[in-house]
Amino acid sequence: MAYSYFDEKLPHLIIIGGGFAGLELVKKLGNKPYRVTLLDKNNYFTFQPMLYQVAAGGIGPDGIAYPLRKVVSRYPNIVFRMTEVRQVDTQNNSVQTSIGEFSYDYLVIAIGAQTNFFGNTVLEANTLQLKSVSDALQLRSSILLAFEKALTAKNEAAQRKLLTFVVVGGGPTGVETAGALAEMKKHVVPSDYKELDASRMSVYLIEASPRVLSSMSEESSDAVLKFLTGMGVEVLLNTAVESYDGNILKLNNGKIIESDTVLWAAGVKSNNLKGIDKEFLGKAGRYKVNEYNKVIGLENVFALGDAAIMEGDPNFPMGHAMIGTPAQQQARHLAKNLIRAAKGKDWLPFRYFDPGTMATVGRNKAVMEIFGTKTSGWFAWLGWMFLHLMLLVGFRNRVVVFVQWMWNYFSYDRAIRLITRPPGKTIET
């Protein structure tokens, strides 16, 4: 039996956000007895784990962005609306948006996370970030523009400053971006910028804790540290950034780094909706949810993924990591519970199954800890590529990314060296 969006007898569920959680929920509620409205300010899903490859010019944005309508259009019970959500009214079960008001029976908050500058507005104004396609294109343009400017720098000091790239934060994004920059230093700068002395280019990775990738084992952290230093990245551990004014980066050990290009990848916090009180928020601004992903204290309101912090999953008392896997699992589980509810069955509590994590540093260099095994190097790198290809949305995107990866591998090239944005911060689209 086909359920129609226009069957008013079905309960209406609104999903805010078409990321890992929102998209998964759409797929699982397709052709189920709910009317579903998916809202997002963009008309595409962004595969955030590979944004750094867009920034490095290795793949085009169309490989990792996927039109939400291509998924939604399969299901007669689901519609998509591209809109900015202005406010939520949980008293009256409604959502105010730039295209009008929507009433809901169930609301699902799947709005993801944003970069956390920990309130430092000067940092926020002067550093780049990497959370959206726009950010990635901005970073790509900034890196390439720095090379261009370095060619005509007035002296060596000015040139070195332009060629100094600082990545703050030793999580997967930071590690992967620093690795990609080191590969540009080795393969792109010497061929594209023959007039530049490539040895004047520096890549710093700054991490406040004693090791990179602190969510992985010490073994993997050590392997990644070795990869990075071997590639020429200057990794500063136990080091925090005190300030950055667009020119001078001050560290808490008194050291100073002069740089034009600083990527801030040192933290994330949940996005938030107007109309829901701060009392419902937990750590990192995430909505506190119970084992059913229901926001504690609100009726018929759920939160998923980065936007949710769950109390009650026994193996994860601090909540789940702000990455795609728990988001997708929670969405799948919520769909299951909603379908059970429609049949009059009771709800089941969520338990996260952690398949492990992985990160790639560069060609033949990655670490992988999945299903209880640890591996690093060439095999982990192949595994990273294989799994990420599978995780991409849509057969076309897999083919397009695969072709570009093959090109990059055999040519040592990062072909998409296009400066398409003016200098400075991201223009939000």
Added chain:
Amino acid sequence: MAYSYFDEKLPHLIIIGGGFAGLELVKKLGNKPYRVTLLDKNNYFTFQPMLYQVAAGGIGPDGIAYPLRKVVSRYPNIVFRMTEVRQVDTQNNSVQTSIGEFSYDYLVIAIGAQTNFFGNTVLEANTLQLKSVSDALQLRSSILLAFEKALTAKNEAAQRKLLTFVVVGGGPTGVETAGALAEMKKHVVPSDYKELDASRMSVYLIEASPRVLSSMSEESSDAVLKFLTGMGVEVLLNTAVESYDGNILKLNNGKIIESDTVLWAAGVKSNNLKGIDKEFLGKAGRYKVNEYNKVIGLENVFALGDAAIMEGDPNFPMGHAMIGTPAQQQARHLAKNLIRAAKGKDWLPFRYFDPGTMATVGRNKAVMEIFGTKTSGWFAWLGWMFLHLMLLVGFRNRVVVFVQWMWNYFSYDRAIRLITRPPGKTIET
């Protein structure tokens, strides 16, 4: 023998513009006894004939844009500088740019063309154009955003206005874009926007002369007209636009079309440089050149392609068409003459060899007039694709475009339906 850019004894040639002409000249002067500086405000070459496919979401911009450094870096006697040219001083043989002053022995103006609004600033402010990658992404976003807005239009009239797309100008750009829009109406709108009545979408093509593609034979014009009308495009011949205020398009026959999205492809004019007097300009603002592409009345200054209008080519008394082929041929010929000059030989006059023209309207629908033969339909369409793949710069871009074309062909899909720009006019990058 390898010539070095840093050998001051070699004559210095500056090329302004890395389009069809500039890029061809770079290739032909590579490893020849000249120091060559290529200047462009972008760091990439744009393959303009396929911009409309980017606008239609069929291919990504990285398929048709190519980093200029990837070409230049092959040659030790050539450098590239990304810069905006501010002024030219032909008395003192120098070029002022945003990164300083360059002296030249020879100057080559290869700055291409821009959209010609014939002085109508209201039209310029309200219509879209299609001359750059930025323009194409802007048009793509505008088309998709119109569909999104149409879903929530307040009444049928407002919806029809949003779904009315007007292309002004029946040259190749206009024909190809109108065809691509008609294909979106047939294949994309019904699947992505099930709630919309696709029959409310209209595509207009407006041409002031009695036929489309007036540079081709009447036979081809007729074939294209049949293709277009068969696809549902409303072609208005002998019709000129009087005004467009962003909402209402007035035609010279008194008719009015209400539309939010108007593409202006009704003319081009040469870009111009400050510092060179208007007396040196001919029709469409092009620099008047002699048979050696030397700007008439200036010493050691040449102009190529769209920026040049040649007097003296016996078969083309009105100058050559403002398309890529004459630009490339002129560049090749100028390189040959410069190399002859370096050997003390005399200069040869340029004669354009016209290989013919072609245009594609849609799947299996194209017209081709090359080497004296005329053909239309499926075979011409294959020919168009084959030749354009060959004309693309770089093996990677050919592979990437080919893969996307195969995808589009077998899926009837235009996969890159990403809204990545805010509404309105192009933000120049």
